[in-house]
Amino acid sequence: MSTQRSFAETLVAVAWSFAGLRRKRDFDRDVGALNPLYVLAAGVLGCALFVGVLLAAVRFATA
Incomplete structure (x- = not known):
């Protein structure tokens, strides 16, 4: 029986998933x-942070 994950643990799981580096064992544990x-x-x-980084990179490149 698995216990409920905290918000911080969920952030880590989602961050690794965004990067595409999630191990199957970790995925199976978190399902x-x-x-x-x-x-x-x-x-x-995560999406808002990604868009913010992209906008900052464009501003930096075009300044």
Whole structure:
């Protein structure tokens, strides 16, 4: 039986998934333990951070 993961653990899992470096063993362990609302919030936060980094890089390159 797996326990519920914290928001910080969910952020780490989503960050590794964004990078495409998630091990199958970790994925299998997290499937039933991640809170879907935490995953959604982490995904939105990750996307916003990614877009922000891209915008900053474009501003830096064109300045």
